[in-house]
Amino acid sequence: MTAPFIPPPPHFPGGPAPGRPAPDLPGPPAPSVLAVCSGKGGVGKSTVALNLAVALAGMGERVGLLDADLHAPDIPLMLGLARKAPARSWTLARAGGFDRTPLEPVEHSGVLVMSTGFIIAEDQALAWTAELVEALLRQLLWSTRWGPLDRLVIDLPPGTSDLVQAVFRLLPGAGAVVVVTPQDAAHLDTRRMLTALRTAGGRILGGIENMSGLDCPHCGTRISVFPPVARERSVWAAGVPRLAEVPMDAEGAEPVVLASPDSARGKALRAAAGAVRDADRPGATPTVTGPG
Ligand SMILES: Nc1ncnc2c1ncn2[C@@H]1O[C@H](COP(=O)(O)OP(=O)(O)OP(=O)(O)O)[C@@H](O)[C@H]1O
Numbered sequence: 001m002t003a004p005f006i007p008p009p010p011h012f013p014g015g016p017a018p019g020r021p022a023p024d025l026p027g028p029p030a031p032s033v034l035a036v037c038s039g040k041g042g043v044g045k046s047t048v049a050l051n052l053a054v055a056l057a058g059m060g061e062r063v064g065l066l067d068a069d070l071h072a073p074d075i076p077l078m079l080g081l082a083r084k085a086p087a088r089s090w091t092l093a094r095a096g097g098f099d100r101t102p103l104e105p106v107e108h109s110g111v112l113v114m115s116t117g118f119i120i121a122e123d124q125a126l127a128w129t130a131e132l133v134e135a136l137l138r139q140l141l142w143s144t145r146w147g148p149l150d151r152l153v154i155d156l157p158p159g160t161s162d163l164v165q166a167v168f169r170l171l172p173g174a175g176a177v178v179v180v181t182p183q184d185a186a187h188l189d190t191r192r193m194l195t196a197l198r199t200a201g202g203r204i205l206g207g208i209e210n211m212s213g214l215d216c217p218h219c220g221t222r223i224s225v226f227p228p229v230a231r232e233r234s235v236w237a238a239g240v241p242r243l244a245e246v247p248m249d250a251e252g253a254e255p256v257v258l259a260s261p262d263s264a265r266g267k268a269l270r271a272a273a274g275a276v277r278d279a280d281r282p283g284a285t286p287t288v289t290g291p292g
């Protein structure tokens with residue numbers, strides 16, 4: 001069956017023409033930027049972003065991890081770092097001037113971490129207009145004292161919110177790492193997001209299927225937890241290379257690639273980091289794994 005033609009939306013408002021770098025911006029904080037994204041919430045973006053960053057650092061890279069989820073900055077929680085009161089010294093610089101208020105990243109598990117959660121308290125409420133979102137993102141990207149980095153991993157909120165749009169607009173070379181669970185809704189919502197990303201000239205490196213099954217603790221057989229997703233409705237059918245499959249596994253503290261590197265999930269996430277790194281090499285043709 002051929003999918004009906006749906007005209008793509010215009011490129012992200014205010015952004016450069018598709019494939020064009022935005023003018024008047026500093027270069028990216030690292031030569032390689034990986035933006036971990038999904039159309040759906042709760043599929044494991046933050047877990048994957050954290051473990052990719054730590055695994056890449058374990059391969060000898062200097063890695064920064066930016067938790068850019070304004071409404072649910074989960075990386076500090078996963079690492080046991082949380083701010084109870086608003087940061088006193090932090091001022092949001094609007095247009096320009098974003099290098100006057102340096103932000104110190106926290107080093108954890110071999111990675112330099114910066115999070116909206118470090119500057120906004122857990123119960124601090126802010127009304128985020130698109131302009132404020134972009135100003136905050138610019139600060140996080142360019143006021144953070146990253147030092148020299150080989151790679152910056154960005155954990156994004158779900159969907160195509162102002163923040164997600166701003167990331168791809170401000171960092172036109174960023175490679176999208178798409179996370180899905182093997183569920184219809186995750187694939188369909190992510191396909192919608194991919195249409196917007198592609199129209200905006202985004203570079204899609206590939207996808208990671210998270211919670212892709214469960215290894216039976218008794219016999220080790222991998223069990224499918226969700227009903228199968230029809231191939232034609234999947235992101236794989238929409239041309240996203242499947243880079244890795246990460247099983248469901250509640251064992252082990254985060255980051256699991258450090259805490260339990262030889263668990264099924266630890267191994268799969270280390271393999272995912274290698275696959276993402278290979279897919280991000282200039283001119284790489286990603287290896288597609290699984291039945292895809
Ligand atoms: N492979 C897995 N096996 C078991 N639990 C997992 C796995 N991946 C993620 N989880 C758990 O699922 C929950 C959601 O994961 P996570 O916060 O990474 O998702 P997210 O996509 O970042 O969510 P949000 O959209 O809210 O930012 C967490 O409790 C996490 O520990």
Ligand SMILES: [Mg+2]
Binds near residue numbers: 046069072157
């Ligand atoms: Mg998250």
